[in-house]
Amino acid sequence: xxxxxxxxxxxxCGSKKTKYIDDQVFSCLSCSASFYVETNQTTVNHKHTYNxxxxxxxxxxxxxxxxxxxxxxxxxxxxxxxxxxxPGDNPEHGLGPVTNDKAKYTFDVADSKAFIDQSKNxxxxxxxxxxxxxxxxxxxxxxxxxxxxxVVKGAYEQIAPVDNNASGSIGINRLKSYKLDDGNIYTxxxxxxxxxxxxxxxxxxxxxxEIIGNVKELQSGIASIVKTSHNFxxxxxxxxxxxxxxxxxxxxxxxxxxxxxxxxxxxYPNDKPTVFFYPTANQPSFxxxxxxxxxxxxxxxxxxxxxxxxxxxxNFKSASFSNYWVTxxxxxxxxxxxxxxxxxxxxxLDFRDGIIAIAVKTNNVSSEKLMIQWQxxxxxxLWSSLSDVTHFYDYSGTISKEHGLLVGSDDKYYFxxxxxxxxxxxxxxxxSFDLD
Numbered sequence: 001x002x003x004x005x006x007x008x009x010x011x012x013c014g015s016k017k018t019k020y021i022d023d024q025v026f027s028c029l030s031c032s033a034s035f036y037v038e039t040n041q042t043t044v045n046h047k048h049t050y051n052x053x054x055x056x057x058x059x060x061x062x063x064x065x066x067x068x069x070x071x072x073x074x075x076x077x078x079x080x081x082x083x084x085x086x087p088g089d090n091p092e093h094g095l096g097p098v099t100n101d102k103a104k105y106t107f108d109v110a111d112s113k114a115f116i117d118q119s120k121n122x123x124x125x126x127x128x129x130x131x132x133x134x135x136x137x138x139x140x141x142x143x144x145x146x147x148x149x150x151v152v153k154g155a156y157e158q159i160a161p162v163d164n165n166a167s168g169s170i171g172i173n174r175l176k177s178y179k180l181d182d183g184n185i186y187t188x189x190x191x192x193x194x195x196x197x198x199x200x201x202x203x204x205x206x207x208x209x210e211i212i213g214n215v216k217e218l219q220s221g222i223a224s225i226v227k228t229s230h231n232f233x234x235x236x237x238x239x240x241x242x243x244x245x246x247x248x249x250x251x252x253x254x255x256x257x258x259x260x261x262x263x264x265x266x267x268y269p270n271d272k273p274t275v276f277f278y279p280t281a282n283q284p285s286f287x288x289x290x291x292x293x294x295x296x297x298x299x300x301x302x303x304x305x306x307x308x309x310x311x312x313x314x315n316f317k318s319a320s321f322s323n324y325w326v327t328x329x330x331x332x333x334x335x336x337x338x339x340x341x342x343x344x345x346x347x348x349l350d351f352r353d354g355i356i357a358i359a360v361k362t363n364n365v366s367s368e369k370l371m372i373q374w375q376x377x378x379x380x381x382l383w384s385s386l387s388d389v390t391h392f393y394d395y396s397g398t399i400s401k402e403h404g405l406l407v408g409s410d411d412k413y414y415f416x417x418x419x420x421x422x423x424x425x426x427x428x429x430x431x432s433f434d435l436d
Contacts, residue, residue, distance in 0.1 A: 011035055104133045104432045105140065107147065109411040110175040112428060113185055114398040118199055122398065122406045124149040124413065125185045125197055126428060127162070127175040130435070140435060144175060144189070146197065146204055149431065151415050152403055154424075156433045162189060163206055179395070180233040181296055182250045188225050194235065196249065207249060214252050217243040228258060230328070231302035231395065250297025261299060262328040268298040273332055275377065277351050280308040280319050280336070283364055285346035287356070287379060288319050290334035301328040303348075303394055308336070337379030345370075349397030349407050355382070357405050359392045366390065372407065372416060383420030 008018045010028035012035075018026045027034050110128040117123050126147045132138035148158040162175070177187045185197040187204075194207045212218050220240040228234045234248045236258070246258035251268075255261040274294040279285045288306050304325035309317045319336045321329065343360035347370070350357045354377055359370040370389050374382040397407030404417040413426040 105435055106131050106429055106432050107145070109428045110144070111177045111187075112409075112411065112413075113177045113179050114396070114406045114408065114413065115179055115183065115185060115199075116398050116400050120400050120402065122151040122400050122403050122415065124151060124406070124426070124428070125177060127177060127187060131429075146187070146195075147433075148197075148202070149428075151406055151413075151426070156431070158202065159433060159435065160204065162187075162195065163204065176227075178227050180250060181300070181302070182233070186235075186249065188227070188235070191224050191226075192222050194225050194249070210252075211237065211247060211249070215245055215247060215254050217245050217256065230304075232258070232262075232299060233297055234258065234299070248297055248299065251295075253298060258299075262301070263324055265327060266299065267293075268295040270295045276302070276329075277356050278303060278306060278348055279346035279358070280306045282308055283344050284316075284342040285344055285360070286316060286319060286339055287337045287346065287348075287358065287375070288334055289337055289377065289379070290321075290329070291332040293330040293332065299328075300330060301325065304329040304331075306334075337375075338381075347392045347396075348394050349392065349405070350395065350399045351377075352399050353401045355399050355401060357397050357399050357407070359387070359389075359407075372405070372414075372420070374405070374418075374420065385416060385420040385422065387414065387422075389414075 008026055009015070010018055010026075010031065010033055012028060012033040013031040015028055015031065018028055025034060107126055107128045108131050109126060112124055112126045115123050115125060126149060127144065129143070130138070130140040130145055132140070144162040145159060146162055147156055147160075149155070150157050174190045175187055177185055179185055183199055187195045187197070189195060192208075194211065196205045196207055197203075198205060208222060212222065215237075218237060218239045220243075222237060223240045223242070224238045226236045228236055228246060232246075232248075233250055234246050236244065237247050238244050243256075245254045245256055246261070247254040271293045272295070273291050275289060275291055276294075277287060277289055279287050286308055292300070294300055304321055306319050306321055306325070308319045311317050316336070316339045319334065321331055321334070325331070343362060344364040345359075345361045345366075347359040348356075349359060349372075356375045356377065356379075358373050358375065360373060361368045361370060367390060370387045370392065371384050372387050373384045376382060392407060393409055396409050397405055399405055401418065404415065404419075404423070406413055406415050408414055408426070411428040413428070415423045415426065417423050
């Protein structure tokens with residue numbers, strides 16, 4: 001039999017697709033095996049050698065589909081098993097704790113305040129208790145913490161426990177924070193302790209001993225602390241013997257009747273004429289720029305009541321302070337800005353470095369969304385951006401001329417750049433961190 005004409009089957013893979021090379025040597029076109037064949041009229045005997053790495057026979061398309069389906073099912077089962085394992089799971093239930101993985105923590109927010117640090121970076125001061133993804137084994141529970149979050153960097157830079165050793169346990173979330181005119185953050189804890197977060201030292205300080213040492217009416221101890229109204233940089237403090245004082249922690253000044261004190265003319269150290277802004281009390285709202293004598297940390301009202309007067313055609317005529325607010329705000333002169341532009345529900349968010357941030361509505365409708373605006377100190381509009389919010393509190397924002405505006409309250413904040421673009425929304429209880 002002529003080997004060139006006979007049907008030769010590859011001894012390696014069984015394929016009949018072979019090619020005669022020479023001297024009774026064949027090559028398999030399927031697996032690339034090489035072999036020689038001894039032939040006679042009745043039999044074909046073969047012996048093979050390899051000149052190349054042998055290849056398996058082609059896998060059919062149906063076989064490929066079966067293999068892929070099996071691999072997919074295995075991958076899904078593996079992922080499901082991994083996600084079902086949580087740190088701290090009970091091994092008795094068949095799931096042991098995950099090793100080599102730090103637990104993720106978030107804040108159960110009690111209070112928060114936007115501020116700028118000494119380098120004018122946008123920051124958030126946050127207080128509250130700590131929640132863990134490992135809810136069965138949270139070693140930080142039942143204790144209050146404070147933290148500082150860098151908004152531009154998107155990361156926590158400080159997290160530490162509130163020091164409550166001086167007066168026993170503070171109930172979880174019994175914390176309330178305030179930003180006073182020195183730029184520092186003051187926190188009332190458990191209604192009886194006053195802390196200060198110092199921007200220079202970046203530390204939390206308990207002020208109770210200092211207050212009791214400076215105020216003879218409080219020698220029996222502090223029974224309660226509340227913030228004064230009208231944004232005075234002061235606290236109303238009641239002693240255990242029921243004596244009451246208004247205490248200014250920055251200047252360490254105090255008096256026993258804040259109202260009587262503020263309706264009388266006073267002069268204080270480092271008094272100087274300073275420019276301030278505040279909207280009129282009635283609707284439509286107008287922004288008023290006024291000059292007042294001012295000294296950091298001394299009695300001064302930051303949100304006076306300013307009335308506006310209109311003619312018979314509802315055109316704006318003038319704005320004025322009442323006699324009490326003239327004294328409490330230590331007024332020198334005033335001017336209403338943008339009187340041709342009628343807006344409603346104006347809220348003053350912050351002013352510094354030649355920029356005023358306000359929130360306004362174009363109609364007197366409570367459900368209308370606020371427009372966030374930057375103006376210069378003459379009232380010229382720099383930018384305006386529609387928000388998704390219907391209400392903000394006065395002084396709930398902070399301005400960085402370089403970075404933009406941070407505004408919000410409670411557990412949600414909005415970060416705008418200095419061109420008015422919303423950069424990000426911050427849900428504080430979703431910002432995770434590691435403590436381990």
